Amino acid sequence: MDITSCKILLRAAVVTLAVCALPQTGNAENLILDEIEVRGAAESTQQESLTVREVRESPARDIGEALKQVEGINIVRKGAIANDVVLRGMQKDNVNVLVDGVRIYGACPNRMDSPAFHIDFAEVDRIDIVKGPFDVFHAGSMGGIVDVKTSAAPRGLGAELNVTAGSYGSVNASASASYGGDGMSGLAGYAFKRSGVPRDGNGDRITGIYPAADMNRYKDDKRDPGAYTIHTLWTKLGYDISPNTGTTIGYSYQDASDVLYPYLLMDAEYDRTHRVNWNIKSENVSPLVRELSAQVYYDKVTHLMDNRLRFVSIGAAPGYTMMTNANTATLGANVIGTFAAGDGAVKAGVDYYNRNWDAVNTLYNKLTKVYTVQPMVPDVFVDNVGLFAEYKAPLGQAVTLTAGVRGDLAYVDADKLREDRIASLFYRYYPGGSFTNSRDFGEASGNVQLDYSPSDNLDLFLGLGRGVRMPDPQELYANLKRPTTNYIGNPELDPTKDNEADLGVKYHTDTWYVNAAAFVSRVNDYINVTNLPAPAGLPALPAAKSFENVDARFWGFELGSQVSLPSDFFLKGSLSYVDARNLSGDRPLSEIPPLKGTVAARYDNGSFFAELSENMSARQGKVDGDLNESPTGGWATTDIKAGVTRGRFTVFAGVNNVFDKQYFSHLSYQRDPFASGYAVPENGVNFYVTATYRH
Numbered sequence: 259m260d261i262t263s264c265k266i267l268l269r270a271a272v273v274t275l276a277v278c279a280l281p282q283t284g285n286a287e288n289l290i291l292d293e294i295e296v297r298g299a300a301e302s303t304q305q306e307s308l309t310v311r312e313v314r315e316s317p318a319r320d321i322g323e324a325l326k327q328v329e330g331i332n333i334v335r336k337g338a339i340a341n342d343v344v345l346r347g348m349q350k351d352n353v354n355v356l357v358d359g360v361r362i363y364g365a366c367p368n369r370m371d372s373p374a375f376h377i378d379f380a381e382v383d384r385i386d387i388v389k390g391p392f393d394v395f396h397a398g399s400m401g402g403i404v405d406v407k408t409s410a411a412p413r414g415l416g417a418e419l420n421v422t423a424g425s426y427g428s429v430n431a432s433a434s435a436s437y438g439g440d441g442m443s444g445l446a447g448y449a450f451k452r453s454g455v456p457r458d459g460n461g462d463r464i465t466g467i468y469p470a471a472d473m474n475r476y477k478d479d480k481r482d483p484g485a486y487t488i489h490t491l492w493t494k495l496g497y498d499i500s501p502n503t504g505t506t507i508g509y510s511y512q513d514a515s516d517v518l519y520p521y522l523l524m525d526a527e528y529d530r531t532h533r534v535n536w537n538i539k540s541e542n543v544s545p546l547v548r549e550l551s552a553q554v555y556y557d558k559v560t561h562l563m564d565n566r567l568r569f570v571s572i573g574a575a576p577g578y579t580m581m582t583n584a585n586t587a588t589l590g591a592n593v594i595g596t597f598a599a600g601d602g603a604v605k606a607g608v609d610y611y612n613r614n615w616d617a618v619n620t621l622y623n624k625l626t627k628v629y630t631v632q633p634m635v636p637d638v639f640v641d642n643v644g645l646f647a648e649y650k651a652p653l654g655q656a657v658t659l660t661a662g663v664r665g666d667l668a669y670v671d672a673d674k675l676r677e678d679r680i681a682s683l684f685y686r687y688y689p690g691g692s693f694t695n696s697r698d699f700g701e702a703s704g705n706v707q708l709d710y711s712p713s714d715n716l717d718l719f720l721g722l723g724r725g726v727r728m729p730d731p732q733e734l735y736a737n738l739k740r741p742t743t744n745y746i747g748n749p750e751l752d753p754t755k756d757n758e759a760d761l762g763v764k765y766h767t768d769t770w771y772v773n774a775a776a777f778v779s780r781v782n783d784y785i786n787v788t789n790l791p792a793p794a795g796l797p798a799l800p801a802a803k804s805f806e807n808v809d810a811r812f813w814g815f816e817l818g819s820q821v822s823l824p825s826d827f828f829l830k831g832s833l834s835y836v837d838a839r840n841l842s843g844d845r846p847l848s849e850i851p852p853l854k855g856t857v858a859a860r861y862d863n864g865s866f867f868a869e870l871s872e873n874m875s876a877r878q879g880k881v882d883g884d885l886n887e888s889p890t891g892g893w894a895t896t897d898i899k900a901g902v903t904r905g906r907f908t909v910f911a912g913v914n915n916v917f918d919k920q921y922f923s924h925l926s927y928q929r930d931p932f933a934s935g936y937a938v939p940e941n942g943v944n945f946y947v948t949a950t951y952r953h
Contacts, residue, residue: 306330306387306818310409313379315899317424317914317946319453321374321385321406329816329834330389332851334369335926335938336521337464338426338456338485342372344925346389346777347812347836347850348401351730352754356396356405358508359553359592360535365561365584367617367635367732368522368932374404376512376531376559378449378490380420380432383409389816390777391725391756392705394646394662395594397609400703400725400756408508411436411443411496417953424946426485428453443496451488455481455518458939459920465520467936473570474523474934480567486517503540509533521927521938524563524580533557548603549596558587574624582634584617602651602659613640615731616674619738634738634745636674636695638731643667656711663704668728671696672735683737683746686793687802693749697734701726701753719762719775728753733785733805744802745931746790752783752807769822776815783807786840787848787885787930803931808842826863830871832856840882848885851924852878852892867910868900878924890937893921911947918943 306328318324322333322341334342334349345353355373356362364371386405393399415437422430434447455463463482468475492510499505510533517526537553564581565571571578594607617635622628648662675695684693705723712718729751736747758779765772788806793799814836821829833855838847858871874894881887896917901910920939927937 306389308385308387310379310382310384313382313385314420314948314950315901315910315912317422317428317912317944318379319428319430319451321377321379321382322372324379325374325385325387325404327856328387329818329832330814330836331387332854332925333923334372334849335923335940336370337517337519337938338453339451339488340370340372340375340486340517340519342369343374343404344849344851345387345402345404346814347838347847349849351398351727352401354393354396354399354403354405356403357533358408358535359396359405360533360555360557361396361588361590361611361613362531362533362557363559363586363588363613363615365529365559365586365615365617366526366563367582367584367736368519368524368563370517370519370522370526370563371514371529371531371559371561374406375514375529376533376557377406377408377510378432378451378488378492378512379430380418380434380447380449380490381408381492381510383407389775390721390758390760390779391703391723392662392707392721392760394648394664394704395605395607395609397611397642397644397664397666397668398727400727400754408492408494409434409445410494410506411438411445413438415953416445417951419951420948421950422946422948425941425944426454426456428946438496441498444494446493447491449488449490451486453485455485456941456944459915459918459942460939461918461942464938464941465518467520467938468934473568474565475569476520476567477569477572483518483567484516486514488512488514499538500540502542503538505536505538507534507536509535518567520936521934522932523568523934524565524582525567527562527564528560530560531557546598547595548598550594552591552593554591556587556589558585560585574622575627576622576629579622579624581620581622582617583620584615584635586613586615588613599649600651602649604647604649606647607645609644609646611640611642613642613731614638615640621740630739632738633674633679634736635732636672636679636735636737638670638672638735640728640731641669642728658709658711660707660709661705663702665702666700666726666728668699669696670698670728670731670734672731675735675737679737683739683744683799684749686795686799687744687746687790687804688748688750689793691750695735697729697749699728699753701728701755715766717762717764717766719760719764721758721760721762723756723758723760725756725758726753729785729805740800743800743931746802746804748805751785751805754784754807755782756780757782758812770820772817772819774815774817776813778813779811781810781812784810784840784847786810789884808840810838810840810842810847812836812838812847826861828860828862830856830858830860837880843882843884845884846880846882848882848887849925850878850880852876852890865904866900866902869898871897873897875923890922890924890926893919895919895921906952908950908952909948911945913943913945915941915943 332344432449436445494508496506512531514529535555539551561584564578566578590611592609616637619634621630644666646664672695703726707721710718738745762775790802816834818832835853853876860869877892899912
């Protein structure tokens with residue numbers, strides 16, 4: 259860490275600790291105090307939440323970008339939108355991102371359309387986060403879980419209208435209407451988003467990162483055709499079958515078109531997403547059965563991407579030299595019951611999901627005018643059945659025990675992977691292997707948690723957990739021949755196992771809280787990108803990118819605090835850090851975010867607020883040289899925002915990166931097989947204004 263990074267992070271630490279040391283004071287009731295009370299008293303140390311207020315007050319364009327204000331969370335920046343969530347250094351399938359408990363996956367092998375991309379802000383009520391392997395209710399919650407909770411219809415007739423306009427021609431508008439009555443409820447909404455290409459701190463479009471000689475650069479007239487256009491429709495209906503039993507069904511459709519990804523070598527022509535979710539819940543069934551619930555869901559994503567906007571496509575008859583048509587669908591169900599067990603309760607159940615992923619890549623040679631069509635992700639099906647149970651009970655007056663266990667059986671079948679493809683590609687890079695187009699897995703996970711509250715204001719947490727996630731279809735069976743570097747899965751990968759210990763402490767009052775957590779984990783069989791040399795023999799094949807199991811070690815901490823001061827003032831500070839090492843290769847693990855911190859001062863009397871915040875990141879010099887990862891410098895930016903509420907109307911405005919800083923997030927370019935090789939800068943100074951009406 260350089261001297262500048264030390265200075266800016268020292269500022270964050272000093273302010274955060276100063277917040278912790280401030281005396282408690284009285285304050286008029288408002289929304290901020292309610293959120294302090296929830297975070298201080300209701301959430302445990304390994305849990306976090308993000309409310310719709312915090313989302314709406316930011317200029318974030320998607321859920322990933324909104325979540326980066328939570329300590330321990332970072333994002334992978336790919337363009338103007340569709341940011342991928344990184345939790346304590348874990349990303350991709352190492353973190354579960356759900357919508358109302360629904361599993362949803364992106365279709366793009368490049369992760370253009372990350373799971374969090376497929377839901378609009380206007381649908382969201384809050385976002386719940388559990389850090390570490392402490393969830394047994396969903397398969398694959400190894401590094402943590404991000405569960406987006408959608409809004410339900412409030413009592414009576416309701417309506418909401420939101421309109422945000424900002425820099426780069428961005429517009430984000432939504433409208434919804436709802437009714438909640440005796441026995442029935444319903445809501446429906448529509449949202450629209452679009453934006454031009456953002457500019458960095460130097461005033462350049464982020465599509466201009468490529469040198470003039472790079473064939474993957476954008477065409478001169480295509481550097482700002484618009485960064486994205488997105489339409490979203492949704493509806494939710496509820497019906498009370500009896501006083502204790504209710505059911506809901508929801509449907510959402512999202513159509514995203516012309517989404518630019520300078521981070522990658524292609525851009526998305528469209529992403530189309532369908533989500534259906536039905537559930538039924540019965541409470542207080544009997545003295546023994548406290549709750550029974552069942553859920554069935556289905557979602558489907560279709561995705562088309564190509565390089566028609568890039569210079570390399572000039573002269574190509576179909577308008578592109580590379581295109582991928584990808585589709586994924588998930589069908590799932592679960593049945594869960596909560597049962598009285600002595601002084602505590604057991605929550606147990608069974609779940610199932612079927613995931614299909616099919617991606618077909620087309621390469622066009624301008625010289626030979628030949629199309630090469632390849633089963634990049636060869637129509638892979640995953641069937642997963644899980645059994646789980648969690649017991650929670652008091653141990654005396656001050657200690658609560660939570661213990662959970664989960665077992666999963668999974669079967670994976672690559673339907674379009676033929677024997678000749680296995681022989682001509684997989685055996686060449688992995689000689690001596692014994693490969694088939696199917697695998698089966700069986701793994702167990704679980705955790706033990708102790709919550710100790712020696713007083714009404716102090717909570718201590720100790721958790722020991724084991725989380726597991728299976729290799730995904732791409733990691734196992736991806737196969738793509740390219741002119742330079744091939745891309746090949748590894749059918750012999752083992753599941754990743756995270757063995758983790760967490761320690762947390764929280765001190766809180768009605769107007770103040772501080773939450774600190776530390777963790778250390780040994781991750782066995784972590785799935786990491788690796789370079790494979792060009793294999794010997796004929797026909798000649800180039801080097802390849804693939805995946806390997808390595809052992810890794812993670813450790814880190816988070817510190818968050820918020821306090822109410824006299825005269826309606828508030829202070830907030832946070833600090834988070836993660837360090838990860840590839841133990842098998844004796845080097846830093848790739849794509850790990852650096853130390854970061856935030857400090858903010860806010861005036862909020864319930865009808866007017868103004869906030870000044872500083873966002874800081876240290877230099878990241880711990881990089882994986884074997885994967886050509888480069889260090890990233892530290893930075894600090896300043897944001898301001900203010901707002902006013904009058905009756906049913908709220909208007910607020912803000913400026914992010916006030917001083918037009920030119921800077922890069924460490925996770926701003928991709929080191930896996932689809933790297934563009936150039937870092938995408940963060941946005942320069944950008945303005946936004948939002949108007950909201952609620953009835």
